[in-house]
Amino acid sequence: MNATATPSNIKVITGNAAAAIAAKLARPDVVAAYPITPQTEVIEQISSFHASGDMDCELITVEGENSAMNAVMAASLAGGRVFTASSSWGLVFMYDAVLATAGARAPVVMVNVNRETPGIIAVSSGQQDMISTRDAGWIFLIAENCQEILDLVLQAYRLAEDYDIQVPVMVHYDGFFLSYLSEGVEIPEQETVDQFLSVLASQPKRTMLRPGEKLGVGTHGILGGYMELRHKHVTAMERSKAKFDAIDGEFADVFGRSYGGQLEEYRTDDADMVLVGSGSMCGTIKSVIDDQREKGNRIGLVKIRMYRPFPHQALIKALKGKKAIGVVDRSLAFGFDGGPIYTELKAFETRLGGAKLVSFIDGIANTDITKTNVEQMIRMTKDLSDGRDVPEVTWVSYPEANKDKGEK
Amino acid sequence: MPSNQFFNHEGPWSDATEPLMCTDTGDWRTKRPVVDKEKCIFCGFCAIYCPVQVMEMTADSCFEPDLGFCKGCGICAKECPKNAITMVSEGEFVS
Amino acid sequence: MAEKKKGRLTNVLDYLKHDDPFSKGVAFCPGCGLELLLRFIPRVLGNDIVITGTPSCSAPVLLGQNRQSWHTLSYFGTLMTGAAANATGLVRYYKKAGIDNTVVCFNGDGTANDIGFGNLSGAAERNEPFIYICYDNEGYMNTGIQKSGTTPYGATTTTTPYGTVHRGKNLRRMNLGLKMAMNKIPYTATATLSDLEDLAKKLLKAKKAKERGFCFLHVFAPCPTGWGADPADTIEICRQAVKSNYFPLWEAENGKIRMTKTVKKPKPVSNYTRMMKKFNHMTEKDMKILQDDVEYEYCLLGGLSVLEAECHLPVSAEDGGEKL
Numbered sequence: 001m002n003a004t005a006t007p008s009n010i011k012v013i014t015g016n017a018a019a020a021i022a023a024k025l026a027r028p029d030v031v032a033a034y035p036i037t038p039q040t041e042v043i044e045q046i047s048s049f050h051a052s053g054d055m056d057c058e059l060i061t062v063e064g065e066n067s068a069m070n071a072v073m074a075a076s077l078a079g080g081r082v083f084t085a086s087s088s089w090g091l092v093f094m095y096d097a098v099l100a101t102a103g104a105r106a107p108v109v110m111v112n113v114n115r116e117t118p119g120i121i122a123v124s125s126g127q128q129d130m131i132s133t134r135d136a137g138w139i140f141l142i143a144e145n146c147q148e149i150l151d152l153v154l155q156a157y158r159l160a161e162d163y164d165i166q167v168p169v170m171v172h173y174d175g176f177f178l179s180y181l182s183e184g185v186e187i188p189e190q191e192t193v194d195q196f197l198s199v200l201a202s203q204p205k206r207t208m209l210r211p212g213e214k215l216g217v218g219t220h221g222i223l224g225g226y227m228e229l230r231h232k233h234v235t236a237m238e239r240s241k242a243k244f245d246a247i248d249g250e251f252a253d254v255f256g257r258s259y260g261g262q263l264e265e266y267r268t269d270d271a272d273m274v275l276v277g278s279g280s281m282c283g284t285i286k287s288v289i290d291d292q293r294e295k296g297n298r299i300g301l302v303k304i305r306m307y308r309p310f311p312h313q314a315l316i317k318a319l320k321g322k323k324a325i326g327v328v329d330r331s332l333a334f335g336f337d338g339g340p341i342y343t344e345l346k347a348f349e350t351r352l353g354g355a356k357l358v359s360f361i362d363g364i365a366n367t368d369i370t371k372t373n374v375e376q377m378i379r380m381t382k383d384l385s386d387g388r389d390v391p392e393v394t395w396v397s398y399p400e401a402n403k404d405k406g407e408k
Numbered sequence: 409m410p411s412n413q414f415f416n417h418e419g420p421w422s423d424a425t426e427p428l429m430c431t432d433t434g435d436w437r438t439k440r441p442v443v444d445k446e447k448c449i450f451c452g453f454c455a456i457y458c459p460v461q462v463m464e465m466t467a468d469s470c471f472e473p474d475l476g477f478c479k480g481c482g483i484c485a486k487e488c489p490k491n492a493i494t495m496v497s498e499g500e501f502v503s
Numbered sequence: 504m505a506e507k508k509k510g511r512l513t514n515v516l517d518y519l520k521h522d523d524p525f526s527k528g529v530a531f532c533p534g535c536g537l538e539l540l541l542r543f544i545p546r547v548l549g550n551d552i553v554i555t556g557t558p559s560c561s562a563p564v565l566l567g568q569n570r571q572s573w574h575t576l577s578y579f580g581t582l583m584t585g586a587a588a589n590a591t592g593l594v595r596y597y598k599k600a601g602i603d604n605t606v607v608c609f610n611g612d613g614t615a616n617d618i619g620f621g622n623l624s625g626a627a628e629r630n631e632p633f634i635y636i637c638y639d640n641e642g643y644m645n646t647g648i649q650k651s652g653t654t655p656y657g658a659t660t661t662t663t664p665y666g667t668v669h670r671g672k673n674l675r676r677m678n679l680g681l682k683m684a685m686n687k688i689p690y691t692a693t694a695t696l697s698d699l700e701d702l703a704k705k706l707l708k709a710k711k712a713k714e715r716g717f718c719f720l721h722v723f724a725p726c727p728t729g730w731g732a733d734p735a736d737t738i739e740i741c742r743q744a745v746k747s748n749y750f751p752l753w754e755a756e757n758g759k760i761r762m763t764k765t766v767k768k769p770k771p772v773s774n775y776t777r778m779m780k781k782f783n784h785m786t787e788k789d790m791k792i793l794q795d796d797v798e799y800e801y802c803l804l805g806g807l808s809v810l811e812a813e814c815h816l817p818v819s820a821e822d823g824g825e826k827l
Contacts, residue, residue: 029599030592058595062588063625070585070622074555074592077579080599082592097585105419166418207417209593211577211604212551214424218580219567225414232418414569422567424575429568431528452513456699457738459531459538461523477527481534481727482735495735 009187015178018146018185019085019111019171020045022153024055025193026109029080032060032071036090037123038175039113043085065090069097069108076106076168077217079208081157084108087175088115088129095133101168102137104217105233107160107206108168111153114279114330115175116365124366125176127279127330130307131340137233139165139240140308142278143173144264146183151257152305154193158247163203165240167233172307174280174330181280188255196254237309244306262311264303265318267293271300273385274319275377276345277328278304281362281369285328288374299378304341312348319345321353324385326377330363338393356384362396373397433460437480439495445470447492454484454493518703519546524575529564534734536724536741537561537638539696544607544636545576547706552576552605555590557583557619559611560645560726561638583614587626590633598632605710606633613643616652616679627686630716634709637679637719640726648729652677655749656796657789658781660729665784675796680721680753681804687758689715695723695750697741701763705754712756723750731780743775748801753808757816760808772797 013021020042023031031050033043049055058075062068065086072082086094091112101108116126130140141156143149149171156169173179209217221229245261252258266286268274277285282303292299302318304311319325329339336343338359346357360377363369373396384390395401416423441454448470455463455471462474463484473484485493524545531538537560545552554576556565564573566580581589590608597604608626615623615637623635642660643649650660655676659665663672684691690712694702702722709718723744727734744750745764749772752764772794776782785793 030595032588032592058599060591060595060629062591062622063628064621066585067588067591067622067625070581070588071592071595073585074579074581074589075596076592078593078596078600080596096582097588100582103420207419207421209553209577209579210602211553211597213577214572214575216422216424216567216572216576216578216580217420218556218578219420219422219569219572220580221414221420222568223414225569228411228414229418229420232415236418416570420580422570422572424567424572426571428526428575429571429573430526431530433528433530436533450512452516456513456515456519457539457696459533459535459542459737460527461542462527474527479533481737482733483534483737486735487738 010184011187012182013146013185014041014180014182015146015149015173016041016113016180017045018150019153019173020049021187022150023083024049025188025190026081026083026154026157026197028057028083030058030060030072030075031083032062032068033084033086034062034065034068034090036065036087038115038179039085039087039090039111041179042111042113065094066097069094069101072108072110073097073101073104073106076108077104077209079210081161082108084110085113086110087113088117091129091133092117095136098133098136098138102233103229105166105236106168107166109153109156109160109171111149111171111173113175113179114172118365122365125174125330126364127172128332128364130172131331131333134308137167137237138308139167139169139237139306141169141171142305142307143171143178144280144282144303146178146181146185147257148259149173149178150185150187151251151255151259154196155244155247155251157197158200158250159240159244161200162243163206165236165243166206167236167240172279177280192254196251199250241306241309241311241313259305262306262314263318264305266301266303268300268302268318271298272323273298273326273378273381274300274302274322275326275328275381276302276304276319276341278307278341279330281328281330284369284371285374288371288378292378297378297382299381310344315345316348316351319352319355322355324381325352325355325357326360326381326384327357328360328362328369328377330369332361332364342393358384358390359393360396361393367397432476433479434476437478437498439480439482439497440475440478440501441473441482441484441493442496443470443472444492444494447490449490451489453487453489457483457487459483515699515703518700521546521549524550525564526573529573531560531564532728532734534727534737536640536696536726536737540638540722540724541609543699543702544706547703548605548607548710550576552607553579553593554607554609555579555581555586555593556609557581557586557614558645559583559614560640561609561611562645565609583610583618585622586610586614586619587635588622590635591626591629591631594631594633605713608633608635610635610637611644612637612639612641612653612679613651616677627683627688627717627719630688632713632716634713634718634720636722638722638724639679640724640729641676642726642729644726644729653679656793657785659784660781670784678800680719683719683721684755684758684760688717688719689713690718690754690756692754692763693721693723693750693752695741695745695752697738697745698752698764701752708754732778736778740775740778743770743778746770747772747775747797749775749797751801751804753804759811759814759816760804762805762808
């Protein structure tokens with residue numbers, strides 16, 4: 001614990017409120033947003049802060065999500081700190097601007113409240129919206145609980161606006177499971193947050209769009225120019241991995257809380273078997289792991305906190321030499337034998353020292369990832385570890401899928 | 409570290425304190441405006457209506473096109489109230 | 504030599520107070536209405552405007568190439584879908600940071616009326632303090648002359664071509680200027696290139712009215728390439744459009760419409776249409792439909808302007824209500 005950490009308040013608040021409060025503490029200049037379930041409370045809270053003078057920002061009540069992202073992108077390129085929030089359909093409605101923001105390297109920070117985005121209208125949790133937009137060029141961070149939502153939003157500003165990075169950051173958290181869940185959250189003092197973000201003020205200023213300065217943004221990249229920009233973007237994303245780990249350390253120094261950076265490893269040191277997951281499911285998984293440990297099962301969890309850029313080096317380091325790895329996906333990928341994050345990790349299978357991988361698909365289409373489901377995943381991963389035959393992909397809440405893969 | 413060969417910044421910024429780009433649009437035209445100074449009443453219509461703004465005021469109260477950039481559209485000739493400008497084929501000026 | 508009879512230098516030159524920030528040689532077609540307009544705006548409003556541009560005929564000139572630019576203005580090259588929202592973000596940040604600015608959101612009719620209309624409507628509703636200028640060349644020109652919402656009845660474009668079954672656009676054009684005036688924004692106006700003094704005055708009025716909020720200018724800017732017209736006719740085409748009431752010139756403060764040029768004896772629309780090939784196929788019946796459409800729209804406009812002369816502005820409209 002650092003002597004400069006000041007005593008703070010613990011309040012019982014929802015995940016959405018945590019996001020709104022974090023945005024308020026970061027002191028953005030411009031906030032633009034449009035309501036969509038399950039994000040609506042975020043902007044209602046911010047509107048309330050704004051109306052009472054607690055938040056001194058320009059609040060733009062836009063007519064659609066596309067305008068929200070366009071407005072904050074422009075305000076960011078003009079030099080402002082910005083915030084927006086959306087979910088699923090709203091995220092894809094603003095997706096052209098999401099891509100443009102990344103390409104323009106505008107340090108926008110937003111929260112995306114994960115909600116199913118399949119071909120039919122669904123009002124339930126799932127990570128398909130995150131998976132559908134994963135390679136836009138944004139940094140993607142994922143929160144497990146309400147405290148982490150607040151903390152990640154603050155860290156997102158520190159990361160996005162870092163002069164060495166300048167990549168927009170999206171903080172994801174599960175809709176319905178975290179958005180409406182009330183938990184005890186330690187809310188930092190404004191001065192502490194100011195202190196944490198003050199390092200940005202001492203860095204060189206990024207390029208800004210101002211009247212009369214003869215700079216223009218959104219130029220064409222011709223000949224090798226476009227290629228140069230794309231390479232710069234990729235390398236900035238690579239740099240953000242180490243930077244995010246360092247920020248975790250800075251955060252711990254100021255607030256007294258550390259998560260581990262790109263990954264959080266829970267009881268993995270002596271584990272033969274590991275589950276890999278992200279988001280709210282990790283809370284359930286940790287709880288089951290504790291139960292299992294008492295029974296003598298050496299099982300651990302690797303929680304992905306930074307999903308993009310894909311933390312493959314950190315994952316290899318954490319997983320190499322494990323006997324069996326069960327990757328839990330809360331979304332689908334088409335044409336693969338497994339979920340999206342599973343297939344991404346599988347690309348590095350040859351570097352995992354012989355570890356075997358299986359895919360679990362759960363928590364989609366209005367289903368919960370229950371403790372029973374997690375126990376089943378652990379059982380199957382243990383079977384894998386013991387050398388038994390385990391199907392490569394299992395839809396935990398929908399056994400019918402395990403029988404019929406659609407192959408002819 | 410990536411190079412700064414084409415851009416000075418991480419993102420797609422251009423800087424007009426560097427020399428502006430310029431195309432030799434004078435090469436485009438097939439006709440050029442020829443001004444009859446006797447007829448010219450120095451009203452300035454050719455200057456305001458020229459899309460490229462190449463009509464330059466002369467010392468003797470008339471207008472002359474900057475042939476480096478005149479595209480030969482013919483608006484000046486059409487708009488001149490005194491028909492003082494004629495569009496003449498570029499072929500006439502090849503020596 | 505006898506003293507040459509001299510006329511007076513046109514008043515328009517008095518409005519061109521600032522330098523032309525554009526490079527002399529830029530890639531617009533010869534006779535392009537857009538080029539004239541784009542060079543005109545900063546010469547009247549000043550070189551410290553921040554201009555936003557989208558993929559369009561203006562993009563190859565407004566947007567630079569790598570680190571180089573074709574002009575010295577501060578600009579923001581962005582997507583058509585969010586142009587007005589981008590401008591919103593800029594002016595809101597500048598307001599927060601206390602930075603004086605004139606943001607000009609410069610778009611074609613494709614962005615303004617079609618793909619970008621949603622956020623244009625939103626910006627007008629929120630009364631954002633910037634000037635939105637729509638240059639209307641009645642089609643998506645940069646992609647090769649396709650029909651837009653403002654393309655007039657009967658015109659041929661590559662998506663409304665002349666064939667044996669369908670002959671040109673079979674839909675009426677939308678009246679973008681009137682749509683915007685109905686939002687009761689501080690300033691709306693139509694202008695064109697044959698009446699440059701009128702255009703200059705309206706630009707300056709918009710700059711002043713911007714202090715109260717959102718301003719919209721609808722500028723008729725012919726495209727000789729897309730319309731099949733002689734490049735030399737660009738200005739005359741504008742003139743004929745005004746004389747036939749095809750493109751009436753008016754302005755509206757807080758939605759109160761006032762004609763800025765009254766055409767006492769409007770000429771037939773055929774005087775205008777015969778100047779361009781896109782109407783070559785029109786039959787007498789087609790021309791009657793177009794003529795009727797033009798007359799009806801003018802009648803609506805005229806009726807509104809007379810009626811609105813009697814309307815009393817609500818008090819809050821004068822000071823824009825709650826200060827934004």
